Amino acid sequence: MGLFELNQVFPVATVLVLALFLGRGACDSICPDGITNITGSSGSLVYPSSGDYGVNETKCWKIEVPEGYYTVGYIYRRYEIEPCDDCKCDYLQTSSSYNALHLTTKKCGRYSAEYLEYLRLARGPKAGSSGRNKRTLYFRFVSDDNVHHKGFNLTFVAGSVSGGLETYLNASDDETITFGTPKVGIENYPRSYAQQWFLIVPEGRQIEINFDTFELEQSENCKNDYVEIREASISLYDPRGMSGSFEPILSKRLCGSTKPRAIQSAGNMVWVQSEVTATLLLCTRDSRLLLKQVREDCPSATH
Numbered sequence: 001m002g003l004f005e006l007n008q009v010f011p012v013a014t015v016l017v018l019a020l021f022l023g024r025g026a027c028d029s030i031c032p033d034g035i036t037n038i039t040g041s042s043g044s045l046v047y048p049s050s051g052d053y054g055v056n057e058t059k060c061w062k063i064e065v066p067e068g069y070y071t072v073g074y075i076y077r078r079y080e081i082e083p084c085d086d087c088k089c090d091y092l093q094t095s096s097s098y099n100a101l102h103l104t105t106k107k108c109g110r111y112s113a114e115y116l117e118y119l120r121l122a123r124g125p126k127a128g129s130s131g132r133n134k135r136t137l138y139f140r141f142v143s144d145d146n147v148h149h150k151g152f153n154l155t156f157v158a159g160s161v162s163g164g165l166e167t168y169l170n171a172s173d174d175e176t177i178t179f180g181t182p183k184v185g186i187e188n189y190p191r192s193y194a195q196q197w198f199l200i201v202p203e204g205r206q207i208e209i210n211f212d213t214f215e216l217e218q219s220e221n222c223k224n225d226y227v228e229i230r231e232a233s234i235s236l237y238d239p240r241g242m243s244g245s246f247e248p249i250l251s252k253r254l255c256g257s258t259k260p261r262a263i264q265s266a267g268n269m270v271w272v273q274s275e276v277t278a279t280l281l282l283c284t285r286d287s288r289l290l291l292k293q294v295r296e297d298c299p300s301a302t303h
């Protein structure tokens with residue numbers, strides 16, 4: 001229905017906008033005022049920065065996360081866009097493709113910050129994503145000539161691939177746990193292998209990870225073998241499962257043979273993903289990480 005309405009309504013606007021810009025030799029009708037580029041592994045998109053949005057606006061943004069990540073996940077912290085039937089007054093559109101951006105479903109509505117926070121807790125750290133193997137996400141905001149609201153505020157984070165055997169490790173007070181690839185120090189790690197570890201310490205405590213041995217194949221952007229580390233969470237929506245692939249990043253992909261510095265979490269749960277591809281050529285030995293629970297009164301790890 002939304003798309004049908006879009007096709008009915010937009011040809012007129014398209015002709016007008018094109019006519020305006022042909023004279024200046026510029027641009028297209030999707031984002032006539034250009035695109036604001038946002039790059040990084042996480043960040044926010046806020047519009048407007050204060051007050052209400054203006055009249056007859058068309059604003060566009062492009063979010064791009066670094067190579068090595070799988071997708072862009074996002075969640076709204078503020079969402080106040082004039083509600084109308086089929087969102088034909090003011091609206092927000094999202095797409096991983098620029099050319100399809102103006103054709104995607106128009107979204108509008110007003111949701112309290114408390115409700116959005118409830119959704120975040122219930123559903124986990126993302127409301128939407130750019131899709132599989134898409135590191136780019138576009139947003140397009142359009143307003144009409146009356147009734148303005150406070151607009152939107154979203155946070156985004158690069159999403160990672162998760163996979164392999166899941167291992168859950170709990171540490172009690174001041175306990176140190178050692179874990180790593182199979183038969184650490186005895187054999188090379190397997191040639192095609194993935195594993196994820198969920199590290200859990202009592203609430204109110206943090207986790208410190210120290211690398212004892214670290215020797216993985218070196219590759220550009222660690223595209224072959226790597227270890228990456230994020231905070232982890234449990235969603236109210238599915239309390240059976242822990243996840244980490246869209247949580248705050250504690251370390252980007254790590255590879256090579258330089259031993260990484262200690263990593264310290266903010267929360268009491270951490271996700272560690274290790275992936276080794278079948279294209280492994282170098283003869284590498286093992287990687288081992290030490291999980292050490294941190295007392296609240298311990299000094300911070302060096303970053």
Ligand SMILES: [Ca+2]
Nearest residue numbers: 082144146147
């Ligand atoms: Ca309006």
